[in-house]
Amino acid sequence: MTGCDWCHLSEEDREYLLCDSGCWSVFLADEQDYIGRCVLVLDRHCGSMAELTDDEWQDLLNLVRKLEMCLKTVFGADLCNWSCLMNSFFKDPEPCPHLHIHVRPRYRNPVVINGNTYADDAFGHHYTHDKGGRIPEEDMQAVFIRMKRWLDS
Amino acid sequence: MTGCDWCHLSEEDREYLLCDSGCWSVFLADEQDYIGRCVLVLDRHCGSMAELTDDEWQDLLNLVRKLEMCLKTVFGADLCNWSCLMNSFFKDPEPCPHLHIHVRPRYRNPVVINGNTYADDAFGHHYTHDKGGRIPEEDMQAVFIRMKRWLDS
Numbered sequence: 001m002t003g004c005d006w007c008h009l010s011e012e013d014r015e016y017l018l019c020d021s022g023c024w025s026v027f028l029a030d031e032q033d034y035i036g037r038c039v040l041v042l043d044r045h046c047g048s049m050a051e052l053t054d055d056e057w058q059d060l061l062n063l064v065r066k067l068e069m070c071l072k073t074v075f076g077a078d079l080c081n082w083s084c085l086m087n088s089f090f091k092d093p094e095p096c097p098h099l100h101i102h103v104r105p106r107y108r109n110p111v112v113i114n115g116n117t118y119a120d121d122a123f124g125h126h127y128t129h130d131k132g133g134r135i136p137e138e139d140m141q142a143v144f145i146r147m148k149r150w151l152d153s
Numbered sequence: 154m155t156g157c158d159w160c161h162l163s164e165e166d167r168e169y170l171l172c173d174s175g176c177w178s179v180f181l182a183d184e185q186d187y188i189g190r191c192v193l194v195l196d197r198h199c200g201s202m203a204e205l206t207d208d209e210w211q212d213l214l215n216l217v218r219k220l221e222m223c224l225k226t227v228f229g230a231d232l233c234n235w236s237c238l239m240n241s242f243f244k245d246p247e248p249c250p251h252l253h254i255h256v257r258p259r260y261r262n263p264v265v266i267n268g269n270t271y272a273d274d275a276f277g278h279h280y281t282h283d284k285g286g287r288i289p290e291e292d293m294q295a296v297f298i299r300m301k302r303w304l305d306s
Contacts, residue, residue, distance in 0.1 A: 049235060050221040052214065061202075061210045068203040078243060079250070082202060083236040087259065090231060091277040097232070106240065124244040129279045 006098035033133025077105035159251035186286025230258035
C-alpha cells in the first residue's frame with residue numbers, strides 16, 4: 001500500500017533481519033529491554049490479525065515454535081510474552097495499520113552478553129513497555145549473530 | 154493436570170462464559186478496564202503457544218475473527234490488543250502455566266453502558282495494565298448479555 005512505511009522498509013530498517021518465513025519477516029527489535037526481543041512483520045499490507053489468511057496464520061505458528069525454541073536455547077529464556085497491539089497507528093485520525101507482532105523473552109536469570117549483565121527485574125510480572133532498551137552496538141551485534149546462527153542452522 | 158486451577162474452574166469462575174469453541178473457552182474478564190475485555194482459556198492443560206496443536210491454532214484464528222467483529226459491532230471498538238503473557242505463573246519456582254490469551258478492545262470514542270461513560274484515555278498508546286477495572290455489576294451483566302447475544306446469533 002502506498003504511504004505505509006512498513007510496506008517499504010529501508011535497507012537500514014532491514015539491517016537486523018533474522019529470517020523471512022515467506023509470509024513474515026522477523027527483525028531483532030531496536031529496543032533490547034528484553035534480550036532477544038523481536039518484531040514479526042507481515043510481508044504484505046494487512047491491518048489486523050482477523051484479516052490474516054489461513055496460510056499466514058499457520059506460518060505464524062511455525063515461527064512461534066521456532067523463535068521460542070531459539071530464545072530458550074540461545075539465551076535461556078523461561079517464557080515468551082507475545083503481543084499484537086498496533087496502537088501507535090491509531091494516533092492518526094485515518095489509521096493505516098500494518099500487522100506486526102512483538103515477542104519479548106523473559107528471564108528468571110540474567111543474560112550476559114560480552115561481559116555485560118542484563119537482568120529481567122520484573123520477571124513474573126507484566127513487561128515494562130517504556131523502560132527503553134538501547135544496548136551497546138557490539139552487544140546488539142552479538143545477540144543478532146547468536147540468534148541468526150541458530151535460526152539458519 | 155492435577156494442581157492447575159485453570160484446569161478446574163469453579164461454577165463461579167465460569168459465570169461469565171461467553172462461548173466455547175471446542176478448544177477454547179472465552180470469558181468476559183473480571184477487569185473491564187477496556188469494555189468487552191475477554192480471556193480465552195485453552196480447554197486442556199498446555200504451557201505455551203508453541204505447544205498448541207494445528208487444530209487449536211486454527212480454532213484460535215476463528216475466534217480472533219469472531220471476537221474482533223463482535224467487539225467492533227457491539228461496542229464500536231476501533232481495534233483489539235491481543236496478548237499471550239503467562240507471567241504470573243512464573244512467580245512460582247516450579248511454574249505450571251496454563252495457556253490463555255487476553256483481548257482488550259480499544260476505543261477512540263467512549264462507550265456508554267447503562268448511562269455510565271467509559272473512556273479509553275490512553276487510546277493510541279499501550280494499554281494500562283494496572284489501572285483496575287471493576288465496573289458496577291449491572292454494567293458487567295449488560296456487557297455480557299450484549300456480547301453473548303451477538304456471539305450466539
